[in-house]
Amino acid sequence: MAEGIAGLPPGPVFRGMRNDLASVLCYLGAWEARRPIALLDPNLSAEALAELTRRFRPAALLGFTHVPDGPPPSRGDPAGGPLASLWGDGLRPHPDLAVLLATSGSTGSPKLVRLSRQAVLANAVSIASALAIGPGEIAPTTLPLYYSYGLSVLNSHLVAGATVVLTENTFMMRSFWRLLDAHRCTSMAAVPYQYQMLRRLRFNGAEHPALTALTQAGGRLAPELVKEFAGQVDRFYVMYGQTEATARIAVLPPERLADKAGSVGRAVPGGRLSIEDGEVVYRGPNVMMGYAETAEDLARGDDLGGVLRTGDLGWLDSDGFLTVTGRLKRIAKVYGVRVNMDDVERLLRDSGPVAVTSGDDRLTVWAEGLDVSACAALARRLAAELRIHWGGFDVRGIDRLPLLATGKVDYRALEAGA
Template sequence: MLDPDLPAATLTELSERYRPAGLLGFTHELDGPPPPRTGVPDTHPDLALLLATSGSTGNPKLVRLSRRAVLANARSIATALSIGPGETTITSLPLHYSYGLSVLNSHLVAGGTVVLTDAGLLQRSFWADLYAYDCTSLAAVPYQYTMLRRMRFDRSDYPALTTLTQAGGRMAPELVDEFAAKMERFYVMYGQTEATARIAVLPPDRLAGKPGSVGVAVPGGRLEIDDGEVVYHGPNVMMGYADTAEDLARGDDLGGVLRTGDLGRLDPEGFLHITGRLKRIAKVFGTRVNLDDIERLLHDCGPVAVTAGDDRVIIWTETLDPSAMVRLGRRVATELRLHWSGFDVRHLDHLPILATGKVDYRTLESLA
């Protein structure tokens, strides 16, 4: 499953690598005839689903997911979120995104109901459907919650809505508190496509006492920290990546163990706190700085994204005020005790956002 709006060149490149038997539902056509399938090996019998790694656009790896992994994670999520036959949700996220697909699967496995819509949160028909079908829950990523705040979302307009869920990246604490106060249940979650979807869930009754945590491992899973890296063990871990059609014949490469690439810690009760990414590191004048830490530092400055440049950090902001932009750079430099010239603040009318609601860092890096 892929983004239906992939550019023709990207779709063509993927088709040449994976040589599919058919393509359905895409906006653009291939640049030329489809590649021949001669010599393509049979896919492994356990392979059920291929999803693109979250955030990939130009040259994505595909995540190989088994039937067991998809079913195990759907059941774990249904248990952790107390989803039952009486629950109704709506497709607020694309189904080619692991979070969106897991919302569908976890409700179906529990006998719940899913309202299918092509509309997004900014369209009136979405909210009309949410009201008309008495939806009890809504799933969203941090950027969408920022949109909901700007839209002045009022829970009282939707009396059946009792539950909100959040995954897809870290959400500002004040935004978590704001929406948790509106709802009976607000779930903060953490996951990766490589683990089918969800890895950890923070129960609503622990939200106040565990600020910044993403919760405990989903039922059937286990978390550990190895040299600062979050490692997850569970039946929902992928079989491995696929770069070509030949990789689809491979079996399970990982044995249920996923090194997430995220940095984190476990508190004494086993609650996970994500502290950054292994690869979201830059050097400024020889000093290592964590780009995620800088974004957290600037969470009160409106939409901000941070990328690495040549021996400097680039801070992307939607603000137009030149003096405010200067203050951003000086603030970070002061906090990190580095010279202000190591921080380049640049304006964009709108930060590029992927279909998943996450910042498109690859596009930002290309602009640098």
């Protein structure tokens, strides 16, 4: 795989990253060949992929369901899969650049996070240490591998010599649970929405005796669910992270769940947390090189020097345990998926004046002049376009959006009315 990727023109490789062996081999082959690879939603629309291609001019498009039209020639995917369209035009990315991940790829126009080889390796090692992952651990792919949390499960297990069971089956499928038991999986990762689903499925840890650990990130999990699932396994880890830090920033050890309830834990090994003007700031070797919006950005070196201003508000207790209390930026997590609320507003601008606010695991869309049926239709549209369950969108009709004196939407007034 590395030999095939090394023969491609200069530029990043774009991979539609599925939870399958061909995708993982492509990722590892790019790593071996020291070629930067963007791990993206394989089901991105042709239009969204065309926009990314226009801006980043990748050397190849591999594994996507919908490939945009274009002039470049095609040749076989090194993995033996769908054709790879060649787009590279001689722009050479920075030699330290290893992985590109989208910040909010479901809206179709994300910035890409530039991750160095050092950042990917450092976070994999620190996660393996914090979660006590050893060669005997076995984890299924419960999350997409183009999502930083899902990718970190793969990386932390591989760096520890542990095992990953590749599957695209979900918790809702009996085949997933048969696979979990057949391979004697020892841990499972999930975001808050998945834990809500597991509760509805009446998950019982005793039915899966090999399963001894559960991990949670991707947003705040309700305290009662933390308590419930911590009682199902030997170890339950609450974590906090961002794609901009490769994956995870802090881990709450299972033995501190009771006395540090509500906290997301201490910084992962090798990292340091501080609060500056109320904002959570993280320092560590796993911090991204910076964002990229065009191919030219891929040639830049490290913009941040290992310092990440997270955009989250929080506080540290005397033991260094972090509690996150809110957000500075207009980024929300809907069922574990990061969504830029400004992007959603732009997406809906043809529907008339709208404003988007966020709550626990959902977005509230305020739409001027829409009745109940139109609001329901807008929720279904968002679900289809963003590929997130419709329950993550609360669309409400409003006579008139409240405005500030500047003419901008008064989001605080909307949130107070929620």
